[in-house]
Amino acid sequence: xxxxAVVVHYHEIGxxxxxxxxxxxxxxxxxxxxxxxxVESMSGRLLVxxxxxxxxxxxxxxxxxxxxxxxxxxxxxxxDIDVLKQTAVEMMTSREFRTFAIAARRxxxxxPLTSRDINVELxxxxxAATGAEVDLDEPDVKLRVEVVGKRALVYADRFEGxxxxxxxxxxKVVSLLSGGIDSPVATYRILKRGAKAVLCHFHSAPFTDTSxxxxxxxxxxIIATWQGPTxxxxxxxxxAQQQIVVSAPPELRVVLYRRLMVRIAARxxxxxxxxxxxxxxxxxxxxxxxxxxIACVDDVAPLPVLRPLIGDDKxxxxxxxxxxxxxxxxxxxxxDCCSLFVPRSPATAASIESxxxxxxxxxxxxxxxxxxxxxxxxRIATEGLRRTA
Ligand code: ATP
Ligand code: MG
Numbered sequence: 146x147x148x149x150a151v152v153v154h155y156h157e158i159g160x161x162x163x164x165x166x167x168x169x170x171x172x173x174x175x176x177x178x179x180x181x182x183x184v185e186s187m188s189g190r191l192l193v194x195x196x197x198x199x200x201x202x203x204x205x206x207x208x209x210x211x212x213x214x215x216x217x218x219x220x221x222x223x224x225d226i227d228v229l230k231q232t233a234v235e236m237m238t239s240r241e242f243r244t245f246a247i248a249a250r251r252x253x254x255x256x257p258l259t260s261r262d263i264n265v266e267l268x269x270x271x272x273a274a275t276g277a278e279v280d281l282d283e284p285d286v287k288l289r290v291e292v293v294g295k296r297a298l299v300y301a302d303r304f305e306g307x308x309x310x311x312x313x314x315x316x317k318v319v320s321l322l323s324g325g326i327d328s329p330v331a332t333y334r335i336l337k338r339g340a341k342a343v344l345c346h347f348h349s350a351p352f353t354d355t356s357x358x359x360x361x362x363x364x365x366x367i368i369a370t371w372q373g374p375t376x377x378x379x380x381x382x383x384x385a386q387q388q389i390v391v392s393a394p395p396e397l398r399v400v401l402y403r404r405l406m407v408r409i410a411a412r413x414x415x416x417x418x419x420x421x422x423x424x425x426x427x428x429x430x431x432x433x434x435x436x437x438x439i440a441c442v443d444d445v446a447p448l449p450v451l452r453p454l455i456g457d458d459k460x461x462x463x464x465x466x467x468x469x470x471x472x473x474x475x476x477x478x479x480x481d482c483c484s485l486f487v488p489r490s491p492a493t494a495a496s497i498e499s500x501x502x503x504x505x506x507x508x509x510x511x512x513x514x515x516x517x518x519x520x521x522x523x524r525i526a527t528e529g530l531r532r533t534a
Contacts, residue, residue, distance in 0.1 A: 153191040172311040179206040213306030224297040230270040244280035249290040310339030320423040324360040327425030329471035334453035349383035353480035393503035396492040437494040
């Protein structure tokens with residue numbers, strides 16, 4: 146009797162010594178959240194049990210779960226050489242190929258045959274049934290067998306997982322999500338390192354239309370397919386921007402908007418118990434992303450500001466945006482709050498002193514509190530989402 150399952154091999158978490166149990170548990174929980182609890186930990190790998198051949202949404206969900214190195218739809222049978230031979234022949238006769246190899250491994254050593262013996266026996270059986278040749282170096286199909294205790298897993302396809310660490314093992318961050326290309330990619334990069342991201346989008350409605358909010362929601366939905374249920378804060382900045390316009394020099398507006406965003410995001414971080422902020426800045430990409438301006442922003446940040454894209458070229462960022470599925474949404478037109486009331490040539494080298502002077506006439510604390518209080522918070526569930534992805 147054979148059963149269907151997806152064999153999941155993990156990534157670096159296998160290497161993390163003392164933390165391993167913690168990481169593995171988080172990976173199991175993250176997987177359970179999307180594949181209905183049918184996850185079993187089995188001697189250094191995970192099994193996701195399915196009723197028949199795994200459906201597309203199950204494979205898709207597994208393929209978006211950080212911490213996974215590779216995954217393979219498999220048949221699980223009893224660890225018995227005759228059963229293995231029969232299974233190998235059945236699986237291989239349903240495929241077209243010229244050359245093949247068998248690659249057996251024993252996770253537990255109580256099986257009476259060595260891995261080599263299994264390779265030879267199954268190889269001979271498959272050869273007899275199909276007439277195909279064995280090629281150990283570059284086979285068209287490699288049939289893998291993993292013997293684990295009284296069970297064995299047999300599979301021929303292996304898909305690459307997203308790698309990284311399971312979301313949640315690195316704690317929580319607040320990611321500043323604009324409607325652009327970069328910040329969703331920055332968020333993805335930090336999720337990949339095991340952080341859970343709360344998303345924070347600033348908009349200028351009613352001074353602008355609501356296109357940026359709708360965009361942020363759509364991007365949040367895509368990010369949720371990578372990290373699971375996602376919290377999104379939509380924060381109105383327009384009134385505060387108006388006050389900055391009245392009291393500070395025009396060329397400082399962009400950097401002062403940014404300083405305000407970072408302070409409000411830090412307020413969100415306090416509420417959410419997040420330990421760092423994340424932005425999509427890439428050094429020198431635009432006027433607001435010079436070292437001088439980054440220094441002005443970080444000067445008012447009460448917690449670390451992580452910038453995963455700081456050394457990336459736009460092309461690399463675009464490529465990743467396409468891969469993770471945010472690009473098409475990011476390039477839709479929208480009214481960006483940062484371009485509201487902004488002169489043609491914003492300062493590229495603002496100084497901390499000039500920023501402080503520009504803010505002298507403002508009650509910054511009150512502005513932060515007022516924006517924070519008017520935030521609209523939504524929780525984007527992944528229930529049903531990954532199923533339809
Ligand atoms: P992006 O493509 O992410 O919009 P960008 O190249 O347009 O980035 P900026 O507009 O200078 O660069 O923004 C730099 C970073 O500041 C963004 O990546 C984002 O993290 C943050 N940010 C900018 N605008 C907003 C906003 N309206 N809401 C939230 N965060 C923002
Ligand atoms: Mg932008």
